[in-house]
Amino acid sequence: MPVSEKLLTTAAQFSFVITALVTMAGWFVVSRQADRREFRKEVREHMAELRARSSAVRLAAQSYWIDAAAKDAPAAAAKLKTELNSLSRQLGVLRRIGFVCDDLLMVDVRQEATGGDFEKKGRRKSRLDVDRLINLHGALDDLLTAMDEAFYEQFGTKPSNKWLRVLPIAMLPLLGSDSR
Amino acid sequence: MDNSVINIARDFSRAPGGRFISDGPNSGERFRKEFLVPAVQKGAFQVVLDGTRGLGSSFLEEAFGGLVRLGFAPDLLRDRVVLISNDPSLVAEIKSYWH
Numbered sequence: 682m683p684v685s686e687k688l689l690t691t692a693a694q695f696s697f698v699i700t701a702l703v704t705m706a707g708w709f710v711v712s713r714q715a716d717r718r719e720f721r722k723e724v725r726e727h728m729a730e731l732r733a734r735s736s737a738v739r740l741a742a743q744s745y746w747i748d749a750a751a752k753d754a755p756a757a758a759a760k761l762k763t764e765l766n767s768l769s770r771q772l773g774v775l776r777r778i779g780f781v782c783d784d785l786l787m788v789d790v791r792q793e794a795t796g797g798d799f800e801k802k803g804r805r806k807s808r809l810d811v812d813r814l815i816n817l818h819g820a821l822d823d824l825l826t827a828m829d830e831a832f833y834e835q836f837g838t839k840p841s842n843k844w845l846r847v848l849p850i851a852m853l854p855l856l857g858s859d860s861r
Numbered sequence: 862m863d864n865s866v867i868n869i870a871r872d873f874s875r876a877p878g879g880r881f882i883s884d885g886p887n888s889g890e891r892f893r894k895e896f897l898v899p900a901v902q903k904g905a906f907q908v909v910l911d912g913t914r915g916l917g918s919s920f921l922e923e924a925f926g927g928l929v930r931l932g933f934a935p936d937l938l939r940d941r942v943v944l945i946s947n948d949p950s951l952v953a954e955i956k957s958y959w960h
Contacts (some may be wrong), residue, residue, distance in 0.1 A: 705903045758878065762915025787950035788957060795917030800879040 709735050709860035721836050728832060734768040735821045742794050742817050746810040751803070758800050767789055775828065779835070790824055793817035865905070867896050869913030877913055880923040889923030893931075897924060899932055901941055910946035918954065926958030934958040 692718040741764040769787060793816045798804045869877060872958045873896060874887040900906045910916065928938055938959050944952045 758917070759876070759914065762878070762917055766915045769950060771952075773947060784950045784953040785957075787948075788954040789956060791950065792918045796919055796922065798880075799917050799919040800884055801881075801919070802879070802884045 724775075724780065724832060725776065727771070727778070727780075731768070731828060732772045732825065733774065734771045735825060737764045738768050738790070738794060739818065739821065739858065740764075742814060744794065745799075747806070747816055751840075754804070755800075756855065758795075761794060765794060765845075772824075772828075775831075780828060780831045782824065782831060786820070786824040786827055789820040793820045862927040866907045866909065867900060868912065868955040869916075871910075872896070874917075875913055877920050878917060880919040889920040890927065892920070893924045893927045893944075897928060897942075898931070901928065901938065906942045907945055910944060910948070910951050916951060921951070921955055922958055925955045929959060931954070 738761070741757070741761040745754065745761045748758040769788070772782070772787060791842075793813060797809075797813065867873070869892070873892055877887045877892060879885040879888040897908075898918050911918075925942075929935055929958070939956070944955055946952055
């Protein structure tokens with residue numbers, strides 16, 4: 682028997698190994714992508730919650746610095762601090778799953794929201810309160826932008842990952858030996 | 862109270878707020894005078910920041926930043942005061958007052 686024919690026979694005998702390898706590679710890729718998709722979905726929900734917490738801080742700050750009458754100020758101040766706590770907790774959740782931003786961004790938010798005359802007895806409203814709110818919006822936007830960047834840094838398409846998508850297709854020709 | 866640990870929520874107030882004593886009973890100024898200054902003079906200690914209903918920057922600045930205005934060197938404060946919190950931004954904020 683010629684050597685080439687011998688090789689073909691041997692390949693045919695072990696074709697199930699190739700089939701198994703291709704199947705396992707496909708399973709690996711699909712499973713990895715499904716996990717990644719689920720994780721991305723979960724992170725998106727956390728990011729949406731972060732935006733909701735951020736909006737709540739904006740509203741509570743508007744209420745304290747602009748809208749609230751003097752007698753309602755303590756309640757509005759307490760609400761604002763609670764909302765800041767919630768925002769910070771949500772950042773903590775994202776930090777635990779690997780999405781981190783500079784702590785100073787949250788510091789900026791807290792300082793704009795509760796710095797200066799915050800909780801001062803007999804505080805009088807002034808034009809500076811509007812500036813403070815504008816700065817707070819800016820600080821919150823910076824925070825959200827940083828978290829968005831952290832998200833896309835992890836989930837953006839990386840060239841190094843693209844080969845995984847075509848791996849099962851690239852291995853399909855190997856299945857040809859199975860039909861022998 | 863363990864002398865080397867100050868837990869703001871447990872030892873001072875669950876709802877600290879305000880900068881000056883004139884702003885309310887749970888102000889940063891009172892916390893600084895009654896808790897922080899005696900503790901810093903004594904030696905190293907820990908401050909637990911968690912467990913309150915929220916800490917405003919006006920409170921934090923007056924309590925912790927006020928120590929520098931009183932004449933305590935930032936290096937001494939960084940050495941003696943250990944800040945404990947699940948929220949790293951609180952620790953970062955307080956340390957930013959110790960420049």
